[in-house]
Amino acid sequence: MLNWLLIFLPIAVYLEFTHAPGTWIFIAAALAILPLAGLMGRATEELATKTGSAVGGLLNATFGNATELIIAFFALQAGKLEVVKASITGSILGNLLLVLGLAVFLGGLRFKTQVFNRHNAGLVTSLLTISVLGLLIPAMFDLASRSFAGERNPAGIDLSLSVATAVVLILIYIANIIFSLFTHKNVLSAHDEGHGEAHSGPAWSVPVAVGVLLAATVAVAFMSEFLVGSLEEATAALGLSEFFVGIILIPIIGNAAEHAAAIVFAMKNKMDLAVTIALGSTVQVALLVAPLLVLLSLLVGRPMDLVLHNPLELAAVVAGVVIANNIARDGESNWIEGLMLLGVYVILAFAFFFFPA
Amino acid sequence: MLNWLLIFLPIAVYLEFTHAPGTWIFIAAALAILPLAGLMGRATEELATKTGSAVGGLLNATFGNATELIIAFFALQAGKLEVVKASITGSILGNLLLVLGLAVFLGGLRFKTQVFNRHNAGLVTSLLTISVLGLLIPAMFDLASRSFAGERNPAGIDLSLSVATAVVLILIYIANIIFSLFTHKNVLSAHDEGHGEAHSGPAWSVPVAVGVLLAATVAVAFMSEFLVGSLEEATAALGLSEFFVGIILIPIIGNAAEHAAAIVFAMKNKMDLAVTIALGSTVQVALLVAPLLVLLSLLVGRPMDLVLHNPLELAAVVAGVVIANNIARDGESNWIEGLMLLGVYVILAFAFFFFPA
Amino acid sequence: MLNWLLIFLPIAVYLEFTHAPGTWIFIAAALAILPLAGLMGRATEELATKTGSAVGGLLNATFGNATELIIAFFALQAGKLEVVKASITGSILGNLLLVLGLAVFLGGLRFKTQVFNRHNAGLVTSLLTISVLGLLIPAMFDLASRSFAGERNPAGIDLSLSVATAVVLILIYIANIIFSLFTHKNVLSAHDEGHGEAHSGPAWSVPVAVGVLLAATVAVAFMSEFLVGSLEEATAALGLSEFFVGIILIPIIGNAAEHAAAIVFAMKNKMDLAVTIALGSTVQVALLVAPLLVLLSLLVGRPMDLVLHNPLELAAVVAGVVIANNIARDGESNWIEGLMLLGVYVILAFAFFFFPA
Secondary structure, three states: OHHHHHHHHHHHHHHOOOOOHHHHHHHHHHHHHHHHHHHHHHHHHHHHHHHOOOHHHHHHHHHOOHHHOOOOOOOOOOOOOHHHHHHHHHHHOOOHHHHHHHHHHHHHHHOEEEOOOOHHHHHHHHHHHHHHHHHHHHHHHHHHHHHHHHHEEEEEEEEEEEEEEHHHHHHHHHHHHHHHHHHOOOOOOHHHHHHHHOOOOOOOOEEEEHHHHHHHHHHHHHHHHHHHOHHHHHHHHOOOHHHHHHHHHHHHHHHHHHHHHHHHHHOOOOHHHHHHHHHHHHHHHHHHHHHHHHHHHOOOOOOOOOOOOHHHHHHHHHHHHHHHHHHHHHOOOHHHHHHHHHHHHHHHHHHHHHHOO | HHHHHHHHHHHHHHHHOOOOHHHHHHHHHEEEEHHHHHHHHHHHHHHHHHHHHHHHHHHHHHOOOHHHHHHHHHHOOOOOOHHHHHHHHHHHHHHHHHHHHHHHHHHHHHOOOOEHHHHHHHHHHHHHHHHHHHHHHHHHHHHHHHHHHOOOHHHHHHHHHHHHHHHHHHHHHHHHHHHHHHHHHOOOOHHHHHHHHOOOOOOOOOOHHHHHHHHHHHHHHHHHHHHHHHHHHHHHHHHHOOHHHHHHHHHHHHHHHHHHHHHHHHHOHHHHHHHHHHHHHHHHHHHHHHHHHHHHHHHHOOOOOOOOHHHHHHHHHHHHHHHHHHHHHHEEEEEHHHHHHHHHHHHHHHHHHOOOO | HHHHHHHHHHHHHHHHHHOHHHHHHHHHHHHHHHHHHHHHHHHHHHHHHOHHHOOOOOOOOHOOOHHHHHHHHHHHHOOHHHHHHHHHHHHHHHHHHHHHHHHEEEEEHHHHOEEEOHHHHHHHHHHHHHHHHHHHHHHHHHHHHHHHHHOOOOOHHHHHHHHHHHHHHHHHHHHHHHHHHHHHHOOOOOHHHHHHOOOOOOOOOOHHHHHHHHHHHHHHHHHHHHHHOOOOHHHHHHHHHHHHHHHHHHHHHHHHHHHHHHHHHHHHHOHHHHHHHHHHHHHHHHHHHHHHHHHHHHHHHOOOOOOOOOHHHHHHHHHHHHHHHHHOOOEEEEEHHHHHHHHHHHHHHHHHHOOOO
């Protein structure tokens, strides 16, 4: 349904090569990424359907957050480390408050009380809580060691701990794939079953799916480069901080396809799928995207630690985890819960907007 | 049962006009407020019974925390902003730890295990958690921006964020009234049904109830003015900080009627009502009382933000929310849980007492 | 099964009296404590079986964490207050993440999904959450008052609050004994029933059990004195900070017997016992060991407050409580949950290792 936005793909290319004002390039590239991310998601799922559940699950688990990873990678290469980190936090907050909030609210307007499997939701919430708290340890470490040592630690310590943390998280990620694809395949199988239903139209053949996946990935990479290249000019012109763009705008752009899928499922009263998408995507950010970016940062010679830019991010992520636990644990949702999630997200967006640069 | 304390109403007036020592005025006004708050609560409920559940629910939702609001309003006008903020935190802590603790403990001494509806408790706890965390965002923002910017931000930023937060919270409050009175009326209806039982004696006619409500409101207003006017002198004489009075004493005075009702219900083994009163009152403080005070502060020309005076308050409120979640989620209570809630409240009271002024 | 390690008892004595290098003494004493703690645990249980459930429960509740208490007492006498405090935090983290993680992981490798009584787990988790948060209030107080007052408070205030907190916690501990041995005996009885099964071999007679208990206690006391006496030399030689030894190594040494028992039960699919040991031991540290050390510190003239050395400890303990809540609440466990608990523990161990001295 977002496919008409593909018109912004040639527009962004044109603007980039005619050296148009950065704000225009930024907006065109952002709008072009939305349908591309959707196409990547659909191609991955079509392949997953064809290849059987184990390989398919692996594909989904690997490419599920590919758009975010690509955008973050170009921001990393451009040395915009704080934008990268903000986009990690923003992706977690966006999934836990905005995606879940929209799904619960819009689903709740149509159905009085929506129920989902407490058992599965409980398991995903446990994984979510533990993985996100693990991810936050380097930030807590930095905050603690600065308050304790009275001044900022040498960057080396933060980086060493971040690399060690990243390695542990990636090992847990691999274990989690073994868990969900082999030892406990049935537990999370509800996800795979109905996932295709978010799309309409006939199935794609394998060559079409592979072709779309490759083409969309390449296009996302170009658009991400344009986006990052025009970031400074655009933020200056729009009066936004790079931090705000990283924590609010980039995650919305990168996750739009997942947002759409979760909302579609919620409005069809398939809350299990909606909740699994929102929470599962958060687990993936914590266990794969964030640690992978730390390791990639060493490769590209722009070492990035996992220490959050801003203690408010830390507090916000902890609050998001507590809130998602609350919503998911009781196996029921209604519109006021969704509205409250959105309300907290709006208050946080104001806070990030007002935050001193 | 507190009605004999009404004798302190004329005593307080006499002391005020004879310019008696502030401590005496303070104590007399505080004692006079206790039965007045009880009368306001009863009059509201009598009216609610007469007017049908929708209007009645609206009345309850609006006047439920009227006493606290009136006391806080006079403190606001007197420029005692830190006392006002402390009374907001103290009201949340008092409901979550003291009221719930007394109800669970005293109920548990009489009944081995008390059960309540996990479903309803889960919903109220979700609303509670989200609304209180939303309320705390400006405080987290201030703490983060100060640790980040190295010095206190210009008050303007804190105030802008607080006003934005207050507007969002009041919109959620209005949505919550729509939720509980219209779209999901039955879910929380247990509350209204048995509420009247906390009182004995014949029902009041509408004119009597309206008259009592008006008279008690006017009397509470006067007593609040006396209380605030004598605050400085009384705290100096009693060796207490204004912060301690705001966070411990004022909430106990303002919430006494609710404390009594929750305990009465717990001792009749009606834990659903007891839990709903304690948690529902907290939601009301977060969604209505606190944001309304921010907006009123602009009207009376004493702009107040939502940033808490003391990071310990922030930690204590988060701890209170986590603990209330624990108690309410499993749908069961016993005396040791109540005793532990009271124990944490006592430790916090010591901490606030020792806190450097 | 650890009994062959008793050989290190004479070795440690020999090394101590020949003034061998501190590292050797430290390692020998540490290895000797492992089987001694196991013997103390077994003797307590044998006595508990003989004396009937009330007295037996009291014995278990009092001597359950005796090893930790003895080690901490000698560290206290040696003036190593930060080591004592670190060992309290480390004991809580070790129980919540390492013991629970190993039990859930190893049990989960053998059984696909392990279930336990949500009811009992919910009650123990509530007690755990409230008691640990109560214990943390002095640390939050110190952090808040320092950030507020701009400099470290006079030690007197922290100590006064810590003593008040310790008294409240010990009163709750006594209440908790009344609760679990008298008023709600049946609720936690599962614990006592199967506990003996962790051991093999014939039952001990009362004189044997008393003799073993006394002998092992005396031996643990000597080993603890050697351990503490060689601490400085050993940490310098091994390149570890005293903080790291206190928060990671000492709790592992002191709790090894409990670790073994919890794992044995998990691998026999008796998850109720495994969870109760891990969580119950944490409650005991918070309600008895920590407050008792504060009061003992006054007696031995080395006043110790409850303020944690390091804000990261505070964050880690809160995270541990949130995670344990997650795992225990849903009444089910599997290997990935255990692995994640261990992962968080490893990341924390790295963080404590890197922490600036």
